[in-house]
Amino acid sequence: MYQIQNIDSSNVTRYEKLTFPRFRGLLRKEHQVSIVAGAASCYGYPAGLILAEAMEGGQNGKIHSLFVAPRYRNLGFGRELLLFAEEKLREMGCAKLEIGFIDDGNSMSAIKSILSKCGWGEPELDKEINKIDVFLLGKEGWLHRYHLPPAYTIIPWPDLLPTKFEELKAVEHKLCPGFASPFKDQPVSPHFSTSFWLCRQEKIVGWVITRLTAPDTLYYDILFVREDLQKTGRGVQLLAEAIKAQLREEIPFGTHIVLHSAGFSNPPLIRFTERRLKPFAVKTERYWNSYK
Ligand SMILES: CC(C)(COP(=O)(O)OP(=O)(O)OC[C@H]1O[C@@H](n2cnc3c(N)ncnc32)[C@H](O)[C@@H]1OP(=O)(O)O)[C@@H](O)C(=O)NCCC(=O)NCCS
Structure with missing residues (x-):
C-alpha cells in the first residue's frame, strides 16, 4: 500500500534524510505557500521525497x-512524485518548471527516462566540477616550461601594497565582470600562499584566487586576465603558478567549476580543461538541467 501526500510537521524528521542537508530547512517551512514537499510512503515507511519551490514571483517552479x-x-515512485510536484506547482501558477540533477553515474538513466515520459525537455549540461589529482598533474611539462614577458610579474596574494589595493578597488567595476571580482564576498577567504596577482608595468591586470575548502582540497575559484590581454597565454601562466604553489604546500587535490550553459560557457577554457586537466581528474560531477 503506497501513498503520496504533502509532508507535515509531524513527519519531517522521518523524511529529511531523503534530501540534501542544504534543503532540509525548507521542509520545516512546508506550510509556506511557495513550497511543495511531497512524501511517498509504502506501508507507512518513508520511500521517497520531492522538494520544490515556486520562485521568481511564482512564475517558475523549481524542483530542488x-x-x-x-x-x-x-516501482514508479520517482515518476509519481514528479507528477505530484508538477501538479502542485501548476496550481500555484508556475508557467515554467525546472529540475536540476547531478550525474553521479547511478541514476542518470532512470531520471532521463522519467523526464522524457513526463514530457520534459532533453537535459542540458549546466556545469562540471572536476577534482584533479595535483600530484599527478605536477609531472606535466607545461607547468614548468613558461617564461613571463619582461613587462609582467606575478606576485603573491599578500604582497599587494595597500595603495595598489585601493587603486584596484576604484577601477574594479571597469576592469572585470562582478563574478570575477577579487573583492567578492565568499565564506572562505583566499588562500594566501596559492593565490596570485598578475602585474603589467606596475598595474594589476589579472589574478588567480584559490580557497582551501578541505584540508586536502584547494578550490580554484577565479582565474581572470584583463580583457585586452586575454588569449596571450597569461591566464595559463597564472594558473601554473598557483598549481606549483599548491605542490609546494603539498595539498593533493584541486577542484574547479567549468560552466557549459548557454551564455556563460567559455569554449577555450572548456578545451583547455579537456586537454590539460581532465586527464588527471579523480572525480567529475556533471550538473544537468531540464525544463518543461
Ligand atoms: C532518479 C530516481 C528518483 C528514480 O526513482 P524511481 O522510483 O526508481 O523511478 P521510477 O520507478 O518512477 O522510474 C524509473 C524509470 O527509470 C528506468 N530505469 C531505471 N534504471 C534504468 C537504466 N539503467 N537504464 C534505463 N532506464 C532505467 C526504469 O525502467 C523506469 O522506467 P519505467 O517506469 O518506464 O519502467 C531514483 O533513482 C533516485 O532517487 N536516485 C538518486 C537521486 C537522484 O538522482 N535524483 C535526481 C533528481 S534530483
Whole structure:
C-alpha cells in the first residue's frame, strides 16, 4: 500500500534524510505557500521525497530534489512524485518548471527516462566540477616550461601594497565582470600562499584566487586576465603558478567549476580543461538541467 501526500510537521524528521542537508530547512517551512514537499510512503515507511519551490514571483517552479530510497526504486515512485510536484506547482501558477540533477553515474538513466515520459525537455549540461589529482598533474611539462614577458610579474596574494589595493578597488567595476571580482564576498577567504596577482608595468591586470575548502582540497575559484590581454597565454601562466604553489604546500587535490550553459560557457577554457586537466581528474560531477 503506497501513498503520496504533502509532508507535515509531524513527519519531517522521518523524511529529511531523503534530501540534501542544504534543503532540509525548507521542509520545516512546508506550510509556506511557495513550497511543495511531497512524501511517498509504502506501508507507512518513508520511500521517497520531492522538494520544490515556486520562485521568481511564482512564475517558475523549481524542483530542488527528488529522491527514492534504493529499496523502493523502479516501482514508479520517482515518476509519481514528479507528477505530484508538477501538479502542485501548476496550481500555484508556475508557467515554467525546472529540475536540476547531478550525474553521479547511478541514476542518470532512470531520471532521463522519467523526464522524457513526463514530457520534459532533453537535459542540458549546466556545469562540471572536476577534482584533479595535483600530484599527478605536477609531472606535466607545461607547468614548468613558461617564461613571463619582461613587462609582467606575478606576485603573491599578500604582497599587494595597500595603495595598489585601493587603486584596484576604484577601477574594479571597469576592469572585470562582478563574478570575477577579487573583492567578492565568499565564506572562505583566499588562500594566501596559492593565490596570485598578475602585474603589467606596475598595474594589476589579472589574478588567480584559490580557497582551501578541505584540508586536502584547494578550490580554484577565479582565474581572470584583463580583457585586452586575454588569449596571450597569461591566464595559463597564472594558473601554473598557483598549481606549483599548491605542490609546494603539498595539498593533493584541486577542484574547479567549468560552466557549459548557454551564455556563460567559455569554449577555450572548456578545451583547455579537456586537454590539460581532465586527464588527471579523480572525480567529475556533471550538473544537468531540464525544463518543461
Ligand atoms: C532518479 C530516481 C528518483 C528514480 O526513482 P524511481 O522510483 O526508481 O523511478 P521510477 O520507478 O518512477 O522510474 C524509473 C524509470 O527509470 C528506468 N530505469 C531505471 N534504471 C534504468 C537504466 N539503467 N537504464 C534505463 N532506464 C532505467 C526504469 O525502467 C523506469 O522506467 P519505467 O517506469 O518506464 O519502467 C531514483 O533513482 C533516485 O532517487 N536516485 C538518486 C537521486 C537522484 O538522482 N535524483 C535526481 C533528481 S534530483
